[in-house]
Amino acid sequence: MYTPKNYRNDNTEEIYEFIRQNSFGIMVSHVNNRPWATHIPLYLNIDDKGAVTLSGHISKVNPQWKEFNAEEVVLVIFQGAHTYISPSWYDHENVPTWNYLAVHVYGTIKLIEGEELYDSLSKLVDKYEVDSQNPVSLHTMSQEMVRKEMKGIIGFEIEVKEIQTTYKLSQNRNKHNHSLIIDQLEKKSDDNACQIAQEMRKRVPEK
Template sequence: MYIHLLNRWKEDAEVAAFIQKNAFATLVSQIDEKPWATHLPFVLDQNKDGKAILSGHIAKANPQWKNLADDQEVLVIFQGPHAYISSSWYNHENVPTWNYLAVHVYGKVKLIEGEELMDHLKKLVNIYEDGRPNRVSVETMSVDYVAKQVKALVGFEIVITEVHGSRKLSQNRDGVNHQNIVKNLEESAFPLDKELAEEMRKDRSDYSRS
């Protein structure tokens, strides 16, 4: 993706936290020379060689898995809060725009099965069951039931080769206009606007809540 110099996001720890927080992402590959996308939950992890990976699984009914050959390069898109920025929020004439956070991850595919696939499924369920009442886990499900469900899945790991992060948060605006944007987002009825406002506040240290 195109990333303006002001919006490049290179802090590895922040990008990793963003991926974990927004782990329901879009897997993009090609089928018959056409782009194909599937929306999936991912787990950010390390493989036995210490390399950063994304692990996931896809239904066998989805034809995308048939093109996920070992070492094929794929793209995974993670998106965070985003919001429309009205030109009425500036103290000068300007055009409206859109602020957002997004990360594109490129990597090489490795299909997994057996214990590797089960390990992925256990981690995935444990992550999203954490803190929930009546928590469940793969281990508490019957062996026969799990085995039957797994037969309908194809597991994979993506060894990460490139990460491109973009944080478009009005970095090009002066303090007054930046605060005006944040104020209007915080007063919005849309939850994503409020979330984006908080990201903008964290990005700036030249003003405080007042």
């Protein structure tokens, strides 16, 4: 994706945490020579050697998986907080814009099945159940039911080849106008605006 240099985030750990916190992504590949997107939760895996993969699954009736191949590069989009920036917040005349956080992941894909798929599903369930009052796991469910449901999905793993980031947080503004934007965002009563304000506070211009 197009990203001006001052909007990039090169902090690997921050990027991984962003993916974990915004793990409901959009996987894009090609079906019949047309872009095809599926909205799905994905699990970030990092092995002992530092290899990074994303694992997930889609419905077997979704035709996207039928055209997966080892040569094709798929794109996964992770969208974070985003909010409108009004020109009325500056100390000078300007135009409206939008601040946002986004991560694009590119990689090659392979299908997984059997115990490998079971382990992938187990990790996903454990991740999202952790805050439940009465958490469940794949292991506590009826195994007959779980195995039956698994027949209706296709599991996959994406070997991450490249990560691109855009953290557009008014880095092109001077310190005074940067502060004015934060003040206005913190007055708004929506989570997106507050999250963008928090991220902006981590990146205050020197001048």
